[in-house]
Amino acid sequence: MTVVAELPGISRRRILGGALATGFVFAFHLPVGAAGPVQKDSAGERFAPNAYIRIDGAGQVTLVMPQVEMGQGIYTAVATLLAEELDADLAKVALEHAPPNEQLYANPLLGVQATGGSTSVRAFWTPLRQAGATARAMLIKAAAEQWQVTPGSCSTTQGTVAHNESGRKLGYGELVEAAGKVSPPRDVALKDPKDFVLIGKPLKRLDTPDKVNGKVIYGIDTMMADLKFATLAQCPVFGGKVAKIDDEAARKISGVRQIIALDDLVAVVGDHMWAAKCGLDAIEITWDEGKNAKVSSKDIWDHLRAASEGAGVVAKSVGDVAKVLNFGETYDASYEMPFLAHATMEPLNCTVHVTPNSCDVWVGTQIIARAQSVAAKVAGLPEDKVTIHQHLLGGGFGRRLEVDMIAAAVRIGSMVEGPVKIVWTREEDIQHDIYRPIYRDSISARLSGDKVIALKYRVAGSSVIARWLPPAFTKGIDIDAVDSAVDMPYDIPNFQVDYIRVEPPAVPTGFWRGVGPNNNVFAIECFIDELARKANKDPIAFRRDMLGKTPRIRHVLDLAAEKSNWGQPLPPRVGRGVSVQPTFNSSIATVVEAEVDAGGDVYLRRVTLAVDCGFTVNPDTVVAQVEGGMIFGLTAALYGEITLEKGRIQQSNFHDYRMLRIDQVPKIDVHLVKSGEAPGGIGEASVVGGPPALRNAIYAATGIALRRLPIDRQLIAEKKSWL
Amino acid sequence: MVVRAVVVRSVIGAAIAGAVVALGAVWYVRGPGPLAFTGGKNVAVADYKEGDPTGVPADMRQASLLERGKYLAEAADCVVCHTAPGGRKYAGGFAFKLPFGTMYSTNITPDSETGIGKYTDQEFLDAMHRGVRRDGARLYPAMPYTSYTFVTDADALAIKAYLFSLVPVRAVPPANSLMFPFNQRWAMAFWSVVFNPDTRFRPDTSQSLKWNRGAYLAEALAHCGECHTPRNIGFALDNRKKFAGAPVAGWHASDISSDRTTGLGGWTDDDIASYLSVGHVSGRGTASGPMGEAVDHSFSKMTKTDIDAMVTFLRSVPPATSSGPSLKSAPAPLSHTDGATASLLGKKVFEGACVSCHGWSGESAVSKFATLTGSSAVNDPSAVNVVQIVISGTRRLTPSSALSMPSFGHAFSDDEIAAVVNYVTARFGAKGSSLTARDIADLRAQN
């Protein structure tokens, strides 16, 4: 998610500052000069100049990761930033997850200790380098004092301080005690990028070796003595309750230890997952389905469509849209986006051990401090009695920014003697997700010749921010829901964005990789293609003419056009489509080449991207994120949709919630633009551009202007006229 | 006058001739009874000297009425039709989708308002044997009373006793949505006159007790013919083609006559017994769809002696003359590059969603239940059953290590399903199907 869209009158600083007043957000500046939480342990003396760095007497450098690793490579990026300025040997550092502590580890862009929104590198780019540089300065000072030389005559490399003239050297470990007595300098100089030895190099990721040999421990792999295994069934209708259960058959299953029926869920504890699962299958549960028992997708869409016509809040206004649109021919279209599940590869899970005065939680979470506070609340314990054991995440995508699974696990665990691991079946994971909201976007524009002279964009959908980060929801505007719309790159003299908050009945909604921009970039880029056709212009030429004020975007568009052979002839039924986006401070242009057959099936032939995401900490990781994000987005474009019937989610597993597979994925060419600008986000930005570019490729191949995701293959098959 | 007399006479003559023709037509359409093929003589149970082929198996004769009733109710497979998916057992609401509308099964739990709680013994027998409801209304023959009519009174009442021992469930099934004239229940009275013999089982003196036991099970209780015998123009069973195989609810019930190519002629006794009791025979396939349910809920609960009796009976049914597919039972090549490549799209779907269980050779590495080699479904070029399994999946309850297959119908397009079915039947079957997206849409509508 992002909370950093620049809005008129609402700057990022203001948002966070405003939030600060509520006490919700602790810090904008990280206390990089302050000492870390632990300074001494049984290992003896150690130097902990701040919350991110510890060095022990043997010279072992331990770096504390404020951000969690879920595949995006942040583990390595964070270590790189710290090690670069500290001049530590990256190959020898030890990495550790940060404990829950909003004061020390809050994400400076989000104001909470969270990983998400493609904020990690952007948020920590400066503070972590400062942390490293501060520590390094202290080590140098300690050595210089010992040698009675000026700090300026000393240098550092690979964990040692050297005095260049005399050739004397001291390892960081030997300086631990003395450095601990040095008072941290206020303003340290950061390295000039040209001197970087780690940053900007395609370094090997630190988390991968254990991920290819089976040694890595995700939350779901937690094991310990006396561990029991459980799985659960929550009411298939959101908000429903358990009315009664008949567990006679389940009790007879060998390996079943305990059956727990709570208000809204039933869990079975067993000697292993299989016993728990068989036990749960054998229980006859009668649900009291409550008020959502009849809700269907159709109801939800009717509700949104009606509400989207209503009045909204103006999120951005330039010129006088009303005037220009009211007096001339307009072009109008509406676009709709479905509910989506996250389907992280690692199904939801949480291991807990609750005793009368302690609660241990083993989990991979994107939001550890909230995990701690929810566990404390549910267990009825003070927060300091709750220990969260953080793990690497088998995918997050926003799902693990929520703590519902932790609350459920602690509720179950409170009824169990000893530790218990609760694993969601894939079905339970998909049917009790917190879904990407549905949106409906209505756009009207007026052309004058081949120029867009006015454009009005209305986005209607639920506000995740209002629930998840209430202080950031001000004046009725969800800054995420309008992100990449209010800052749309086109130079249009009269331009307005309205936001209409519409909460869907019965379905909880949350952040989903790519967040608001997924919706906005799709609608805008599809619409621009339709306008280009109306203006009788090539889609790239049409866009290019309006990108005068956003040269970085224009540059990536040109690059993508060139690299994708834009304009070269294609076989029949094949089209190229383009999209551009300003998301997460990264400028990206995407060209998708796709083929459509008479049955409506769509084949991806080639994807070309030009990416300017500012300074890259690890270019290879950026490319990997772009490849993966592209596939994530295209998967949703082709297949992703969660639907409801009788209050129940109809999808349940990968057979009906489909994923792109290796044999459907084309060549993906990523062209990185070298840039010295501040780093932009990429993990989410990479998801956004594929769907509109694919849709525009289908538009080019068939002339059918699809206005809804996922791609309606049946509709393409039926409209044979294009063949 | 004369003219008029002639006219009157000819009208009468025509009427008589018409009536004769009509009776002849009725006689013809009704056709032979289900056991006529032996040419033997049928007598009342009491007059059959070899023993009693009705009731429960010999070793259960001493069991309580409820236990006997349970066994018989399972043999009659009441539960499958009288339970809605995900609903309470026997509480009805299961949908029968027919070309002329949808019907729902009734609640046969002993709830006195919504179930059969108020039925007297006679009323229950009227329903089972004659298709007449307690309120006098006619049942549609989706309730197989033309088969249940052969069940003895004693057995029917044992079933009733069992049903009355269940927990009453208050549940009203949805209203039927049949179009005219099929929504005219009263018309069923005429249908019954023609097509319901309304007689109890009469053993065949030319056959052994074992055969007669098998016949009683297959005809009266398990009502095999209701699916496996083609229907005539009056929607009744056409026993001239007994067990020749027929379409049912979008599936194809196979030929179970003793035809050597299309039926059970080439099967061993053990093959048939295993198919009935566990729903699987190596090299011949796995029961899914309605037959899978019959195995799960009915045949798998029968004693070995009863299964063997059914095998004896099935073996005696003459070959049907249908021209079904002949089975090809060699595995496909191990490599994806060899073998039939009917459809590239089909191959793509197969390699993503199917091969993990079924293997490139068709021999499953995880469960013999997933082996495609030799399966009658993939050898049927109409491929109807393959389509249905792909769309709806199959979930077998017995034995406990049997596998279920997920339903791919929601996320895969008609085009993709046609492609993968054509690919599968070409690769693993005798003759590939050539279905189109249209065919898939039609089959979806029937299910």
Place this chain on the structure above:
Amino acid sequence: MATTLNINGQERSFEAPHEMPLLWVLRDILGFTGTKFGCGMAQCGACTVHVDGKPVRSCVLPVGNLQSRSITTIEGIAATPVGARVQKAWLDLEVVQCGYCQSGQVMSAAALLVSTPDPDDSDIDAAMAGNICRCGTYVRIRAAIKQAAAAQKA
């Protein structure tokens, strides 16, 4: 029911019902957590192990069907030359993102290279399409398989 299996070259005995899938025996009884649970219905490949060298989805493989066959899991694959090469290619090309699917990917890839030492794209599709990667590492998986195959030839 007591069962003995040979896992990564060692005999392991355990009590488990006949129909219990091998996946849960590995993970919950024997502690081989490298083999992952993703779907439980043979749709994702996260649980792939080798049974007598062939890739099999352990989430749908009843342990009672296994008798005396030998099992290799991700924890044991490095001991085979092909497995080691695949792992090396995976690291060289930085295939991994969240990593959760990768045990299964590595196992499927290793089995492919044993049966087809020099796979073309269609061979890779045929062997790997059953393995879902939610992070979308497919492009690199393909490249890494080719690199491991090349290393094999060299």
